[in-house]
Amino acid sequence: MPRPDAAPSGAPAPGATVPRSLQLVPKAEGRLTAKDFKSDQEVRWCPGCGDYAILAAVQSFLPELGVRRENIVFISGIGCSSRFPYYVETYGMHSIHGRAPAIATGLAVARPDLSVWVVTGDGDALSIGGNHLIHALRRNVNVKILLFNNRIYGLTKGQYSPTSELGKITKSTPVGSADWPFNPISLALGAEASFVARTIDSDRKHLISVLRAAAHHPGSALVEIYQNCNIFNDGAFDVLKDPSSRDSSLIRLEHGQPVVFGANQEYAVVRDPAGFGLRVVDTASVPASEIITHDVTVPDPAYAFALSRLSGEDLSHTPIGVFRAVDRPTYDELVRGQVTTAQAKVTQGAEAELASLLHSGDTWTIL
Amino acid sequence: MAKQVRQLDRVVIRFAGDSGDGMQLTGDRFTSETAQLGNDLSTLPNFPAEIRAPAGTLPGVSSFQVHFANFDILTPGDAPDVLVAMNPAALKANIGDLPSGATVIVNTDEFTKRNLAKVGYDSDPLTDGSLADYTVAPVALTSMTVAALQDFDLSKKEAERAKNMFALGLLSWMYSRPTESTIRFLERKFAARPELAQANIAAFKAGWNFGETTESFAVRYEVKPAKMAPGTYRNITGNVALSYGLLAASVRSGLPLFLGAYPITPASDVLHELSKHKKFGVTTFQAEDEIAAVGAALGASYGGALGVTTTSGPGVALKAETIGLAVALELPLVICDIQRAGPSTGMPTKTEQADLMLALFGRHGEAPAAVIAPQSPADCFYAALEACRIALKYRTPVVLLSDGYLANGSEPWLLPEIDELPDLRVEFATEPNHELPDGRRVFWPYKRDPQTLARPWAVPGTPGLEHRIGGLEKADGSGEISYDPANHDKMVRLRAARIEGIAQDIPPLTVDDPDNDAEVLVLGWGSTYGPIGAACRQLRARGVKIAQAHLRHLSPLPANTGEVLRSYQRVVVPEMNLGQLSTLLRARFLVDVISYNQVRGLPFTAAELESALEEVVKNA
Numbered sequence: 001m002p003r004p005d006a007a008p009s010g011a012p013a014p015g016a017t018v019p020r021s022l023q024l025v026p027k028a029e030g031r032l033t034a035k036d037f038k039s040d041q042e043v044r045w046c047p048g049c050g051d052y053a054i055l056a057a058v059q060s061f062l063p064e065l066g067v068r069r070e071n072i073v074f075i076s077g078i079g080c081s082s083r084f085p086y087y088v089e090t091y092g093m094h095s096i097h098g099r100a101p102a103i104a105t106g107l108a109v110a111r112p113d114l115s116v117w118v119v120t121g122d123g124d125a126l127s128i129g130g131n132h133l134i135h136a137l138r139r140n141v142n143v144k145i146l147l148f149n150n151r152i153y154g155l156t157k158g159q160y161s162p163t164s165e166l167g168k169i170t171k172s173t174p175v176g177s178a179d180w181p182f183n184p185i186s187l188a189l190g191a192e193a194s195f196v197a198r199t200i201d202s203d204r205k206h207l208i209s210v211l212r213a214a215a216h217h218p219g220s221a222l223v224e225i226y227q228n229c230n231i232f233n234d235g236a237f238d239v240l241k242d243p244s245s246r247d248s249s250l251i252r253l254e255h256g257q258p259v260v261f262g263a264n265q266e267y268a269v270v271r272d273p274a275g276f277g278l279r280v281v282d283t284a285s286v287p288a289s290e291i292i293t294h295d296v297t298v299p300d301p302a303y304a305f306a307l308s309r310l311s312g313e314d315l316s317h318t319p320i321g322v323f324r325a326v327d328r329p330t331y332d333e334l335v336r337g338q339v340t341t342a343q344a345k346v347t348q349g350a351e352a353e354l355a356s357l358l359h360s361g362d363t364w365t366i367l
Numbered sequence: 368m369a370k371q372v373r374q375l376d377r378v379v380i381r382f383a384g385d386s387g388d389g390m391q392l393t394g395d396r397f398t399s400e401t402a403q404l405g406n407d408l409s410t411l412p413n414f415p416a417e418i419r420a421p422a423g424t425l426p427g428v429s430s431f432q433v434h435f436a437n438f439d440i441l442t443p444g445d446a447p448d449v450l451v452a453m454n455p456a457a458l459k460a461n462i463g464d465l466p467s468g469a470t471v472i473v474n475t476d477e478f479t480k481r482n483l484a485k486v487g488y489d490s491d492p493l494t495d496g497s498l499a500d501y502t503v504a505p506v507a508l509t510s511m512t513v514a515a516l517q518d519f520d521l522s523k524k525e526a527e528r529a530k531n532m533f534a535l536g537l538l539s540w541m542y543s544r545p546t547e548s549t550i551r552f553l554e555r556k557f558a559a560r561p562e563l564a565q566a567n568i569a570a571f572k573a574g575w576n577f578g579e580t581t582e583s584f585a586v587r588y589e590v591k592p593a594k595m596a597p598g599t600y601r602n603i604t605g606n607v608a609l610s611y612g613l614l615a616a617s618v619r620s621g622l623p624l625f626l627g628a629y630p631i632t633p634a635s636d637v638l639h640e641l642s643k644h645k646k647f648g649v650t651t652f653q654a655e656d657e658i659a660a661v662g663a664a665l666g667a668s669y670g671g672a673l674g675v676t677t678t679s680g681p682g683v684a685l686k687a688e689t690i691g692l693a694v695a696l697e698l699p700l701v702i703c704d705i706q707r708a709g710p711s712t713g714m715p716t717k718t719e720q721a722d723l724m725l726a727l728f729g730r731h732g733e734a735p736a737a738v739i740a741p742q743s744p745a746d747c748f749y750a751a752l753e754a755c756r757i758a759l760k761y762r763t764p765v766v767l768l769s770d771g772y773l774a775n776g777s778e779p780w781l782l783p784e785i786d787e788l789p790d791l792r793v794e795f796a797t798e799p800n801h802e803l804p805d806g807r808r809v810f811w812p813y814k815r816d817p818q819t820l821a822r823p824w825a826v827p828g829t830p831g832l833e834h835r836i837g838g839l840e841k842a843d844g845s846g847e848i849s850y851d852p853a854n855h856d857k858m859v860r861l862r863a864a865r866i867e868g869i870a871q872d873i874p875p876l877t878v879d880d881p882d883n884d885a886e887v888l889v890l891g892w893g894s895t896y897g898p899i900g901a902a903c904r905q906l907r908a909r910g911v912k913i914a915q916a917h918l919r920h921l922s923p924l925p926a927n928t929g930e931v932l933r934s935y936q937r938v939v940v941p942e943m944n945l946g947q948l949s950t951l952l953r954a955r956f957l958v959d960v961i962s963y964n965q966v967r968g969l970p971f972t973a974a975e976l977e978s979a980l981e982e983v984v985k986n987a
Contacts, residue, residue: 075666086835091827092835092837096838097688099658099689102658102666105652106663106665106667107827108666109625110667114670132658345646351786354615357614358783358785362402363782364402364403364599366597366600367597
């Protein structure tokens with residue numbers, strides 16, 4: 001199944017200067033810095049919130065895009081994470097709950113010269129806006145969706161979210177939630193998203209590497225960012241951060257590399273002979289040839305889906321990195337192509353064309 | 368045998384049959400022939416929401432009514448002079464609308480025992496005397512069509528399907544319609560299957576020849592062309608006119624049109640139409656739902672496009688929150704609501720005007736939007752242009768309230784000169800517009816134009832104007848998030864004043880009061896213009912004094928509305944709802960208007976309005 005020889009889609013090909021996703025976006029004249037992307041607004045997240053780290057990472061990453069600041073747009077929905085655009089010195093819109101992917105779709109289709117980013121949360125993207133998320137992903141519009149997943153509703157003060165684990169005790173579920181949670185990566189892959197990745201707020205280097213891959217990917221990109229809400233769901237991702245547990249829990253996906261993890265790479269991922277997916281084994285217990293080599297370009301989303309199923313609700317065996325990055329025509333390119341093709345046939349000015357249209361069909365003249 | 372030719376001033380014909388019988392197409396073709404001849408005309412299609420209800424049943428009946436005359440007319444006619452009934456169901460569903468003496472042409476082949484039983488006829492109405500009040504012309508439409516097509520290599524079923532063209536040929540003969548355009552149309556429609564084109568043309572000609580030779584039809588009629596203003600005309604439905612109006616707004620503003628839409632009756636035809644015109648730079652986005660449709664349109668507007676969404680009532684309900692966002696963002700957005708009978712799914716293919724309050728107030732918070740309504744199918748073109756003009760100039764959502772009657776109905780349209788259409792060009796912000804106390808020049812997204820109170824439209828990609836907007840309340844001017852009580856009060860009032868100020872930029876309400884001595888004013892809005900106008904004409908022809916005025920702008924109302932209302936002793940407001948405009952006028956102007964209502968899913972008839980209005984005049 002994996003083809004280690006294939007180059008990952010989305011990563012800049014050697015020698016290529018501008019990825020397809022940014023080809024129509026005007027280049028910055030000088031080198032921008034993180035400071036250029038800090039707005040004059042006071043950041044109002046709770047002290048200690050994981051959002052600060054993500055904001056700082058994004059601000060330090062944006063200059064690397066090499067595009068003009070005014071051609072970058074952040075669109076958010078509602079929730080703590082959705083305050084994000086106010087803090088970034090680009091164009092931005094803080095819209096309404098769940099609808100950012102729809103608004104961003106209209107903007108991205110209308111304006112190929114923009115780099116359009118959506119900032120959303122687990123409630124915004126997966127509950128009230130679930131429909132827009134899956135449709136944006138299946139269409140493959142050139143928008144990059146950053147999903148801050150803290151597994152809780154923060155702004156409304158602590159109700160369980162669609163990614164909260166079953167039995168979660170919250171203000172609205174005093175004896176435990178009865179909802180089975182979404183795995184956002186599995187959901188995105190079910191929608192046949194062309195780019196799906198996961199990263200963690202506390203790992204700045206990894207976060208930026210995933211942002212880079214997303215930015216370079218032509219089409220929709222979903223980046224799930226595990227983000228700690230220190231007020232209402234503190235420590236939700238500690239198992240992935242605590243030195244005593246992280247090595248045996250985190251699976252760092254690297255394109256072209258065998259999927260192994262653990263302090264001494266003592267765990268490996270192999271096909272599960274008993275089922276349809278993958279499973280974790282002791283590296284020593286299998287021949288090296290049986291260990292899966294990670295390939296983000298596998299056309300069948302079933303491979304990436306199987307990877308996404310390795311992690312349980314308790315976050316044991318949680319892969320991070322790029323799950324899938326496949327090349328597929330983007331919706332906005334196809335739509336603009338249809339318009340361009342139609343316009344190429346026009347031989348007269350718009351007003352004359354309109355007059356011809358009005359006079360088309362059966363007309364009659366009264367003198 | 369030379370047939371007698373009789374001149375008529377006006378005729379109303381209704382074609383009725385099963386949903387699969389092609390009655391809409393037949394009516395369309397007859398209408399096109401009639402338009403070619405130069406009659407004034409008005410049409411009323413009426414069809415079920417079911418695509419193919421069980422054949423031969425009452426729910427499956429589809430009809431198309433066309434009114435044509437040698438003078439200018441305003442409505443598709445109250446009652447048919449001629450009914451073409453393709454089967455017993457069509458007869459049963461429509462016979463009640465016919466005045467006595469009307470002509471009924473029936474397809475006798477379909478009057479089988481089984482088909483009669485399907486619709487509850489105990490005996491055959493063609494023979495049991497129940498149609499004695501009408502002139503019945505029994506025609507074996509199906510079998511004559513099959514006979515006419517015996518030389519074609521068609522199955523019996525395919526041959527039978529051409530019976531609507533036989534009926535069209537017969538009616539075209541009866542009313543002396545020109546036939547060339549229909550023949551051309553059939554050649555085009557069946558270009559891929561020339562044998563079907565020829566068969567349909569043969570059926571059409573056979574119907575014509577049958578009229579010419581049979582003794583069953585002794586009289587042929589002529590309706591001379593109407594005197595109409597000079598110029599080039601075409602027949603147009605409201606939905607096509609609305610689509611063209613949006614295209615014209617795009618051309619005249621120089622902004623690309625972005626339509627976000629989700630399929631919904633009776634608005635989908637606008638999506639279909641605009642999707643054909645990509646050469647104008649139009650993007651049509653069929654969204655995953657109504658909310659995404661308006662969201663994408665708003666996103667495109669934010670990017671500097673002309674953002675439009677088209678829908679019907681259920682869609683407007685879903686879009687409410689996004690329209691509210693557009694109110695807060697103060698961006699141009701046009702929402703076309705092709706109203707249909709509600710509540711809920713209601714009667715999707717039937718007309719109503721019951722979304723007025725929804726358009727005006729159907730958002731949380733104080734969220735004013737402009738609302739305008741076209742008054743006839745062709746007027747949908749100008750109303751769409753006007754909606755775009757207001758949206759672009761005042762940076763506001765505008766709701767355009769068409770309805771099913773306008774959408775599918777048609778009338779001749781005197782084609783305008785493009786350069787006489789309004790100039791809708793806009794200026795985007797390109798420079799900082801505010802100086803801070805320290806002398807720095809900055810961009811303030813909510814610093815308004817003092818005349819229009821519109822804020823600057825600074826689209827992404829404009830260097831130096833990077834800013835953030837959103838649904839949170841903003842500080843007047845700077846646009847920063849603000850929870851300041853006085854600021855909120857000010858912003859709420861500013862948003863309201865911006866909409867109210869449009870009243871200075873629209874024509875005053877004009878009154879048609881021929882002798883300036885009427886005591887009763889009838890005031891309508893939207894698609895009731897035709898029936899109200901026809902009723903007023905009939906009253907005036909009998910010497911009854913009545914004044915008529917019609918509102919195009921519902922928000923804001925024209926500046927002189929109160930003055931007009933107060934200058935009449937009584938004001939009657941007919942509406943296809945339970946009195947929404949009446950309620951508004953009473954609240955706004957303390958005028959005791961009389962509400963006249965009907966919600967049958969059909970337009971008013973001129974006759975019922977005539978008697979209702981006369982009643983008011985008598986008691987004034």
